[in-house]
Amino acid sequence: MSKFGSGGALDRRAGPRVPMQHAGKVLCGAFAWDCVIRDQSTTGLRIQMLSGATPPGSVQLVDLVNGFAHDVKVVWQKEREFGLKLIGSHDLRGLAPAGLQTAKRMWQASQGRVWAS
Numbered sequence: 354m355s356k357f358g359s360g361g362a363l364d365r366r367a368g369p370r371v372p373m374q375h376a377g378k379v380l381c382g383a384f385a386w387d388c389v390i391r392d393q394s395t396t397g398l399r400i401q402m403l404s405g406a407t408p409p410g411s412v413q414l415v416d417l418v419n420g421f422a423h424d425v426k427v428v429w430q431k432e433r434e435f436g437l438k439l440i441g442s443h444d445l446r447g448l449a450p451a452g453l454q455t456a457k458r459m460w461q462a463s464q465g466r467v468w469a470s
Contacts, residue, residue: 368395371392375390377414380415386402388403411426412425420460422456423441
C-alpha cells in the first residue's frame with residue numbers, strides 16, 4: 354500500500370494509478386452522461402460526473418480518447434466523483450459485438466466520424 358495526497362490516506366489499490374483527463378460517457382440502457390476520467394489503475398477508475406446525475410451500481414464507461422468501453426461497478430461516491438471497479442474492457446477501435454454498438458457509436462461520434470457497423 355502507498356500513501357497519496359496531502360492527507361496521508363492509504364491507497365488500497367492493487368496497482369498504481371495513472372492520472373488522466375479523458376472525456377468519457379457513462380452508459381446505462383438508453384441514458385448517457387458526460388464525465389471526465391481522472392485516473393485509472395489495473396483494477397478501477399475514478400471519474401467526475403459533469404452533471405448531478407448518479408449512475409446506478411453497474412454501468413458501462415466509454416473512454417472517448419482511447420476508444421475503450423469498460424464494464425464497471427460503482428464502489429464509492431464523494432459528491433460528483435465516483436470510484437469504479439473494473440469488471441471488463443472492450444476495444445472499440447475494431448469490430449465490436451452487437452452489445453457494444455452504442456458505446457462504439459459514442460466513441461466514433463466523439464472522433465468526428467461515424468461508420469456503418
